[in-house]
Amino acid sequence: MCGIAGIAGEVEQMEPLLNKMIKAQQHRGPDTVSFWISSFVDAQIGLAHNRLKITDLSDDSNQPFIDEETGLITLLDGNIFNYKELRNYLCHYYTFQTNSMIEVLSKAWHRWGKTMLNKINGNFVIAIYDQSARHIFIARDRIGIKPLYFSLQKGNFYFASEIKALFAAGVNRQMSSTRWAEYFVYSSHGMPYETFWDNIYQLPAGSSLLFNGFTLNICKWYELDKAIKEIEVPQDEKKFIERFQEITNDSIRNNIAADVPIGMNLSGSINSALLLGLIHKNAPYLPIKAFSYYNENKLSNEILWTTEMLSHTHYKHEQIKITSKIIRKEAYFIAKIQDEPFDELNTLAYTHLFRIAKNRGTTVLCDGTGLDETWGSYPIIKTNPYYGNKTPLCLKDEFIKLAKTPEYPKPFQNKIDNTKYKDLFYEKIPHILRLNDRISMAFSTELRKPFLDHRLIELFFITPEKIKIKPSTNKWIVHHNAKGLMPTSTRLIPKELINDTHQNRWFTNELKDWIDETVYNLRTGTVSHWVKGESLEKEWQRYKNGASYDPCRILKWINLHMILNQQTI
Known part of the structure; x- marks a missing residue:
């Protein structure tokens, strides 16, 4: 703001x-x-x-x-x-x-x-x-x-x-x-x-x-663990649902209050379905515009599901195509505005979405961040830490020794709540908030996150596990409420990001010369004392030749290279 x-x-x-x-x-x-x-x-x-x-x-x-x-x-x-x-x-x-x-x-x-x-x-x-x-x-x-x-x-x-x-x-x-x-x-x-x-x-x-x-x-x-001790615990499923609906509706009303044009970022996921349903319920005639991005072929993306989701509303929908050329352009822009590294190509796609939204006159956007980190999460494959991975290391031993193993507090008695707490206050959410704040503010646009209302987060931590978690349905409370707000014919797909297939193809084709430049500069530049140059070159060659590799590592090297270009150590 x-x-x-x-x-x-x-x-x-x-x-x-x-x-x-x-x-x-x-x-x-x-x-x-x-x-x-x-x-x-x-x-x-x-x-x-x-x-x-x-x-x-x-x-x-x-x-x-x-x-x-x-x-x-x-x-x-x-x-x-x-x-x-x-x-x-x-x-x-x-x-x-x-x-x-x-x-x-x-x-x-x-x-x-x-x-x-x-x-x-x-x-x-x-x-x-x-x-x-x-x-x-x-x-x-x-x-x-x-x-x-x-x-x-x-x-x-x-x-x-x-x-x-x-x-x-x-x-x-x-x-x-x-x-x-x-x-x-x-x-x-x-x-x-x-x-x-x-x-x-x-x-x-x-x-x-x-x-x-x-x-x-x-x-x-x-302090969350102390704050929740003062809150009344819902004793049955009905009261829990009522409280969830009360908070989410109030938070939506708070977050769509503005004296400037409002928009929302949508995918084809259940999170977006709940966001759209709540906004439509509380402001059915507000001239809100929806924005979504897709990669190359619409038929292979969730954009078609997003369009179907919006079909029962009068909200306009802008579909934004993301290409490798856009990714490279936005990467240099991101390096300039972020001051710190990003991890995913989706960050760059999100940047382009905000660029388009601002050009369309939108000053406030809402998104569905926060539901995964509390009420459920999409399946994520955790990669091994860089250190000790079978893939050849590209870092010098002296540099590796500087890294301390992260340690996080565990204020709760069960593993699930402690993991959620870590994601909310130490890992995922702080990183997402930093990235999204810089992206939105770079275009003089405010991004609002109604599902990160502290009352909603507190509700998760005080609700008995037998009520808030159902093994048969991931994020069942989100599904339950979204279904009540959307037409029964609405279809949803799992959340789709710019996946490894797109990244691998872009990195080894359209963006190959960019990565070549990155590898060369890291081998010979101001952080060469951090990097094993020959190992980095060999790793990049193996990747170009089709070896299995985590694209996020490539993005880390790109991050370092671009930030170095912004300043002198």
């Missing part, structure tokens, strides 16, 4: 630095750009904001929001879905100057302090500077849908919505050898606080930080 940035400390030329940060993430909010600067302890503080107008298009919502009544300066990236309810309560204690969401946050913080976070429902990063206490407080939403990065350098505190804005302010740009080693060896994108850059961190989901000019304190304000 927006981009936020700030600096606190002894820096020269604060205003030019803030301008550089704003410009670096201008795509996050091209509608309005502004900043605020003041003294801070014995130094300075500067706050900046890029606004993408989605809800309340008036200038009253411009930021940084300066609240004369409370003495607070507030920034927001995201949405507070229940801000009107909070305002109705707070108006008994404060005089509101606007109808804006941001002023509600300012008053709420003044009234409740940090406990405000437990009262708000939304996807957000909030930054609040208290002029009397002279400290800055930043908090990230429960699931981590909105991003926040920060760095401490020479005693100065920098923060922004994207890493590139930190670089623009002069933060050191040094790739992390350890993080890259763990990426190649274990396919790990790191712990929730880590990035692929030395001394640059992300604020984990459900966490907050406080900086007073001398110390930086970070703590968790939301």
Whole structure:
């Protein structure tokens, strides 16, 4: 929805630095750009904001929001879905100057302090500077849908919505050898606080930080395993279904609320069927447009099922063809906007979908992310870690030794819940959210994820296993509700991505020269001390000759090559 940035400390030329940060993430909010600067302890503080107008298009919502009544300066990236309810309560204690969401946050913080976070429902990063206490407080939403990065350098505190804005302010740009080693060896994108850059961190989901000019304190304000202890457990299947429907309908209404054109990303899967059914139920006449992508031949893709799924609605459907030429073009674009690696060609296809959606005038898109990671998952074949695989290694031993085996907390008593918890807060979802945020924001478009509502996730973890899991049907609760919302004639197919067959053919034909260039540059370039050049060349030759090989490995090499082209180590 927006981009936020700030600096606190002894820096020269604060205003030019803030301008550089704003410009670096201008795509996050091209509608309005502004900043605020003041003294801070014995130094300075500067706050900046890029606004993408989605809800309340008036200038009253411009930021940084300066609240004369409370003495607070507030920034927001995201949405507070229940801000009107909070305002109705707070108006008994404060005089509101606007109808804006941001002023509600300012008053709420003044009234409740940090406990405000437990009262708000939304996807957000909030930054609040208290002029009397002279400290800055930043908090990230429960699931981590909105991003926040920060760095401490020479005693100065920098923060922004994207890493590139930190670089623009002069933060050191040094790739992390350890993080890259763990990426190649274990396919790990790191712990929730880590990035692929030395001394640059992300604020984990459900966490907050406080900086007073001398110390930086970070703590968790939301912990799923503790939060669910306060929730009533559904005792039978009927109550469970009712609660699931209540939450999903409310979340859909929250996420389609906007003062700009809305769209949705659809496949032929059950997740998309539920998303479409709920949107059509809650907004049957809203002029929503659906977008889907397919690979080459429509007859071999799920696009035909998506079209059938939409046939009972008036929603327009744009079908976007993905080719190897598009993949290569978007890969270079992704390397520029992501700041960190991606893993699948589907990321590139998704990028092209957003490019088309923006060209069609769509500013907000919804998708079905989150259902797999909670209520079920598609069959996934886990590949062995890079280290120890029978395929010849292309990494030097010294580089491999940098990689530490990832370890994850296990707050629950059963393996299924602990695996879901890991996917939601450590592996799949944090990675997906980072990728999707950069892709959507690159085109000044907000991507909303109604099925990552924290209430829905909490429902999964409190529901007895005998109710939420049925061996005969994967994601039975999703199927149950989708069927009630779609015509009985609607057919669905398993989720289809750009599969290995497409990748293998593209890599060894249309994109072969690209991979040749990648291999050569990695053998001879600035990371040659990471790579066994001859082994890498032999592996690539075996792949071109038809040997069985995981295409994701090729993508890892491409990632490294492209990111190197964006900077100098």
